[in-house]
Amino acid sequence: MPHIPLEEHLPGITGLLEYKKDTAEPIRKLTQFLLRGPSTLTAGERELIATVVSNGNECTFCTNAHTAAADKLLGECDTSQAVKKNIATAPVSEKMKALLTIASQVQKSGKAVTAQSIQKAKEEGATDIEIHDTVLIAALFALYNRYVDGLSTVAPADPAFYKGLAERISKGYMRLPQGYDHLKK
Amino acid sequence: MAHINLPEGLPGIRGPMAFRPETAKPLNELAEVLLRSENSLSRGERELIATYVSSLNDCFYCQNTHGGIAQHYLQCSIDYIDSVKKNFESTDLSDKLKALLSIAASVQKSGKHVKPEQIEKAKSLGATDIEIHDTVLIAAAFCMFNRYVDGLATWAPQDRNIYVERGPRRAAEGYLDFDLYK
Numbered sequence: 001m002p003h004i005p006l007e008e009h010l011p012g013i014t015g016l017l018e019y020k021k022d023t024a025e026p027i028r029k030l031t032q033f034l035l036r037g038p039s040t041l042t043a044g045e046r047e048l049i050a051t052v053v054s055n056g057n058e059c060t061f062c063t064n065a066h067t068a069a070a071d072k073l074l075g076e077c078d079t080s081q082a083v084k085k086n087i088a089t090a091p092v093s094e095k096m097k098a099l100l101t102i103a104s105q106v107q108k109s110g111k112a113v114t115a116q117s118i119q120k121a122k123e124e125g126a127t128d129i130e131i132h133d134t135v136l137i138a139a140l141f142a143l144y145n146r147y148v149d150g151l152s153t154v155a156p157a158d159p160a161f162y163k164g165l166a167e168r169i170s171k172g173y174m175r176l177p178q179g180y181d182h183l184k185k
Numbered sequence: 186m187a188h189i190n191l192p193e194g195l196p197g198i199r200g201p202m203a204f205r206p207e208t209a210k211p212l213n214e215l216a217e218v219l220l221r222s223e224n225s226l227s228r229g230e231r232e233l234i235a236t237y238v239s240s241l242n243d244c245f246y247c248q249n250t251h252g253g254i255a256q257h258y259l260q261c262s263i264d265y266i267d268s269v270k271k272n273f274e275s276t277d278l279s280d281k282l283k284a285l286l287s288i289a290a291s292v293q294k295s296g297k298h299v300k301p302e303q304i305e306k307a308k309s310l311g312a313t314d315i316e317i318h319d320t321v322l323i324a325a326a327f328c329m330f331n332r333y334v335d336g337l338a339t340w341a342p343q344d345r346n347i348y349v350e351r352g353p354r355r356a357a358e359g360y361l362d363f364d365l366y367k
Contacts, residue, residue, distance in 0.1 A: 004314040020315070020319075023219060058297065105336075110244065111243065118188040118189075132201060133205075136201075136333055138336070139330070142325070144325075146296040151296075151317075151318065
């Protein structure tokens, strides 16, 4: 049960973002730009970064949500599973492996990022903006994962829930203009 | 040296913010609403939570920047800020704020570290749901800011007095309309 009263039809992050909309607004804007805004990384690749960090933080809701979003955007389910198991052997580019490695270091601590992992990413063609955005996406999910679990929000067990959520967030992270009352059963 | 080519001469988060204004804007908007907007927790108390979490993450720039601002709001000494970082239980902070700092410390480790007993204790000492929400989100947000600052290996002045001297100005200007270069 959540530590504070949240709407029951909005498990995970959505209930929190609806609970306090003034803090939700900049978080949504930041996420929209980082994960869906113009970038040389695809939206699917950026969802893989979110997935790896959420998985590292053992945040069930965020891991399931961003795995589902990555699957939807990539059009297959194998890559998201592979990056969670072992970045080095996952079917992604060498540049993505290097960026995912940086993200998993950020998950532990900012200080855990090594000059070698940055160097490797640059050698594989990562730009400064891609490295910047990788670090900030990973840092943003350090926030999300703690927000979601720190207030003990509900993570639904039904995979269909996350498929529905992925349909929504694959289109974007801003608040729906009509709100979320239509999700009430 | 920073991991990427940031504008020169800007300490801490200011470098990446000047590098990527598109993300700087919502980051600053989040800091403004969390740390400065109307709230039953004072600005000083919220800056203290930010300072404490940043110290647990060992982020020199963030703990000194927010420590300097907290010191200004609370009109206390740098030794007092340090005593909170070292062992807030031994300070004269209110029991409610101590309970909230304990929640923040758990969030710094992981969301899962927050125990129902900690929440119960905070509530029994008068903490509202919103205050608990905001404490968790401030702590979570500084886990982001600290990683952003250190994950890019930004540069920070080592003289702690600089941060103390700048506290009043930082407090006055807020997080929205300030010049990154001043």
